[in-house]
Structure formats: C-alpha cells, structure tokens
Amino acid sequence: MAKIVGVVTTSHVPSIGGAIARHQEQDPYWKPFFDGFIPVREWLKDVKPDVAVVIYNDHGLNFFLDKMPTFAVGAAPAYRNADEGWGIPTVPPFAGDPALSWHLIEGLVRAEFDPTTCQDMLVDHAFTLPMALLWPDQNWPVRTVPVCINTVQHPLPSAARCLKFGRALGRAIDDYDQDLRVLVVGTGGLSHQLDGKRAGHINKEFDQKFMASLLADPDWATRYSIAELVAEVGTQGIELLMWLAARGTLAGPVRALTSTYHIPISNTAGGIMLMAA
C-alpha cells in the first residue's frame, strides 16, 4: 500500500528562482530562508520518497481567468515549466505518474469532489521552486502529481472545503495498492499582499497561530471565512489554504520535524514546515 511519509509546506515567491540562479543562498537576506531546507533535505535522503503530490495554486501559466477550475489534478506522463515573465530560469521537466493520478482522481470524485483532470499541464513557480528547494540539483528523484486549488479568481473554496479536500486526497493516497512512499508538498503563503493600499501587508501573529494550529488543531482555520482570512493574511496570503489541504492528507496527530518562519522573502512572510504522523 502507498504510505504518506511526510508533508512539507513552504512559501513559493518567484525571486527564490532568481536567488538560486545568482547563487545567493548564503546572502544574509536569503540565508535564513534557504537554511530552513537543510534539515528537510537531510530527512529526504533518509525517507527517499518515490512520488511527490504537490498542492499549489497556479498563477496564470496553466489556467487563466477565462477558465479557472476550483480543484484540478494533473494526469500527464510529464509536466513542463515555462516562462511566466518573472525573468527566472525554467527548470527541467518532471515525470508524472498517470496511474496514481487517476487513482487519486477516482478517490476524489468518490468523495464528492469534482476536479478538472489535466492530461496536459504546465507547472509554474509555485510547483517548480519548492521542488528546487527540496532537490537543488534539479535532477528530480521522484515522479509527481500536481494538484491545483484556485486562489486567484473569486469565489475561492473555503478553508473547511480545502481541509476536507486534503483529507479525501490523503485517504485516496492511503488506499493506493502499490508500495509507494509519497511526499505531500503544499506551497503558498504565508501572509502577503502584492497589490492595492495594503501592499506589503504581513501578519506575523496570525501566521504563527496558523502554523501552530496545523499541529494542534487543523480545524482551527476553518472558523474563518475567505474574506476574514484575506483581511488577516492579505490577498495572496490566502495561498495558505494549500498548507491546510496538505496537512489534511495526514490523518490523526502529527508532529513537526522542522519549522521555520522568517520575514520577509520578497513581499512575503516565508514559512517552512515538515510534518509527519
């Protein structure tokens, strides 16, 4: 049977790609964030996952405002990155795992989620940069399943819905009848707002309560509406829904194997957590 070996959640700003390209991992500005991945990489060397299921929000590369699925799951043999206009290098393509993808899609539909199924899919910085942080040589040792949740065009799925989605995804992974070691990755957040009067908004207190809640009480964030979450963490900080969905894939209590919080990376509060059952 497949087993979820752990969940990694992280922020995903495009300028991480610029810092990697310019070898700035040791610069004082970037070091606290990049260093947060050192223990995660050590752990990965031990657990050696076969597949990464990556929960993220596309920012207009694969889906645009004319067609915006609330939930989408990749079911392609491979996924390419492409230029999003940020001026950062693209990364090598990722192998897919169509059999696992279709199993997950079937499980989600049985659980009354109806994801868009993507047999052709580009992956953006929210997918590629966390992968590059986990495996800096970009010689990807895992097959991948991209899972998108819309945080770009309202209406967005509620926190409660995202947590339920993650739980359904976790059950579908658990009942896959292949001996696979599965890493779940959730990317986005934490608090940030890129536009409007509140551009630059950061809410450290809320971010840290949210991170703690993932361990102690994952339902905590579901008391907030989308509008309330946006008020707390900013228009793009709402990407923290990816952390909630990713946490939901682990049933029962979890512990944090590592956790980092650093302000800022670009306009964003940078958080990293590694959780395991």
Ligand code: DHB
């Ligand atoms: C930034 C953050 C994001 O989540 C994103 O998708 C793009 C840019 C930023 O802080 O610059």
Ligand code: FE
């Ligand atoms: Fe983003």
